[in-house]
Amino acid sequence: MQQINPFGEGFAQEIDRYDWDETIRAVDSTTEADVRRVLAKAATGRTQLTPEDFMCLISEAADPFLEQMAAMAQAATRRRFGKTMSLYIPMYVSNACTNKCVYCGFNHDNPFTRTTLTLDQVKAECEAIKKLAPFDNILIVSGEYPALCGVDYLEKVLGVCRPYFNNMTIEVQPMRTEWYERLTHAGLNGVICFQETYHREAYKKYHPRGMKSHFEWRLNGFDRMGRAGVHKIGLGVLIGLEDWRADMAMLARHLRYLQKHYWRTRYSVNFPRMRPSESGYQPNVVLTDRELVRLTLAFRIFDSDVDISYSTREAPAFRDGMMTLGVTSMSAGSQTEPGGYASTPDALEQFEVSDDRTPAQVVEAIRNHGLEPVFKDWDAIFD
Numbered sequence: 001m002q003q004i005n006p007f008g009e010g011f012a013q014e015i016d017r018y019d020w021d022e023t024i025r026a027v028d029s030t031t032e033a034d035v036r037r038v039l040a041k042a043a044t045g046r047t048q049l050t051p052e053d054f055m056c057l058i059s060e061a062a063d064p065f066l067e068q069m070a071a072m073a074q075a076a077t078r079r080r081f082g083k084t085m086s087l088y089i090p091m092y093v094s095n096a097c098t099n100k101c102v103y104c105g106f107n108h109d110n111p112f113t114r115t116t117l118t119l120d121q122v123k124a125e126c127e128a129i130k131k132l133a134p135f136d137n138i139l140i141v142s143g144e145y146p147a148l149c150g151v152d153y154l155e156k157v158l159g160v161c162r163p164y165f166n167n168m169t170i171e172v173q174p175m176r177t178e179w180y181e182r183l184t185h186a187g188l189n190g191v192i193c194f195q196e197t198y199h200r201e202a203y204k205k206y207h208p209r210g211m212k213s214h215f216e217w218r219l220n221g222f223d224r225m226g227r228a229g230v231h232k233i234g235l236g237v238l239i240g241l242e243d244w245r246a247d248m249a250m251l252a253r254h255l256r257y258l259q260k261h262y263w264r265t266r267y268s269v270n271f272p273r274m275r276p277s278e279s280g281y282q283p284n285v286v287l288t289d290r291e292l293v294r295l296t297l298a299f300r301i302f303d304s305d306v307d308i309s310y311s312t313r314e315a316p317a318f319r320d321g322m323m324t325l326g327v328t329s330m331s332a333g334s335q336t337e338p339g340g341y342a343s344t345p346d347a348l349e350q351f352e353v354s355d356d357r358t359p360a361q362v363v364e365a366i367r368n369h370g371l372e373p374v375f376k377d378w379d380a381i382f383d
């Protein structure tokens with residue numbers, strides 16, 4: 001009798017085709033000739049780059065080509081997105097969490113008073129955000145506590161937010177296909193999920209408890225979003241856990257897999273570097289600024305359609321420097337504690353924000369770089 005996988009079907013059944021150490025060796029063995037060949041292929045604009053091409057571009061061998069890569073990434077971004085920068089703002093609705101991610105301040109074992117916003121508080125947050133700036137893209141974020149912040153709660157939150165925002169994205173626990181469908185009918189436009197790391201064995205070490213400890217359930221969540229017809233899916237890796245070259249190669253493979261299977265969907269990628277958290281966890285892996293530049297340029301050359309997002313985890317000068325080089329969306333004025341816009345609560349932040357400029361200051365920086373800040377790029381009428 002055929003066995004049914006309790007965590008569903010999807011990329012988790014594909015990923016084992018790729019060996020982790022072999023992936024790192026392939027990146028490390030890249031030569032300058034390989035990089036020249038990939039850049040020449042990209043310059044023709046006729047053939048889509050493969051994840052193996054992408055691996056050449058993130059290698060050390062690509063470092064001498066950084067200026068050429070920057071010019072190509074900028075041209076590709078302008079062709080597809082114009083001179084624009086899309087802006088969004090996160091709204092944390094709860095910091096309750098049943099998981100024990102060792103690197104996170106919201107970790108279940110971290111003793112602090114948890115906050116889950118009431119619907120009135122959510123409304124107050126919406127109004128406070130609207131007073132900050134004319135944001136139209138909201139990212140609703142919660143810890144993973146389905147009993148408190150499950151589909152029923154999220155559906156109500158979307159209902160409260162809908163009159164204020166045309167574009168609503170959630171970053172919450174992975175859900176069932178039918179729940180994504182239900183939320184899509186409530187106005188949900190996008191879902192962001194961080195796989196954190198694609199290293200199957202190491203994943204367990206960082207996520208020892210709760211639903212998040214199930215690598216396959218999380219990884220196949222992207223397939224469930226695709227099957228549910230979510231308009232935009234965001235993939236994320238947390239840089240600081242495992243070897244970033246292998247994690248990014250797996251992310252590139254995952255993106256190509258999803259594009260092939262759910263071709264109506266739009267995609268975004270996000271690869272923040274770990275910041276200090278209340279848990280006191282220090283990153284295992286450090287990605288230098290120069291490497292992050294190379295990685296971002298490589299991703300843009302690899303895929304000219306994907307939205308590349310930088311959050312306020314990155315410092316102002318670095319975010320400004322990357323504005324014209326492939327990044328297409330940014331958060332601004334972020335508060336990472338529930339209720340952080342309407343009041344000044346003493347609730348815990350998930351991580352320390354590095355760019356604490358106001359939205360007006362970020363807008364000014366965007367304009368100074370010759371770009372148009374875009375608060376609205378979607379209308380609910382398209383739903």
Ligand code: SF4
Binds near residue numbers: 098108
């Ligand atoms: S990273 Fe997310 S799931 Fe993990 S402890 Fe923090 S809030 Fe919970």
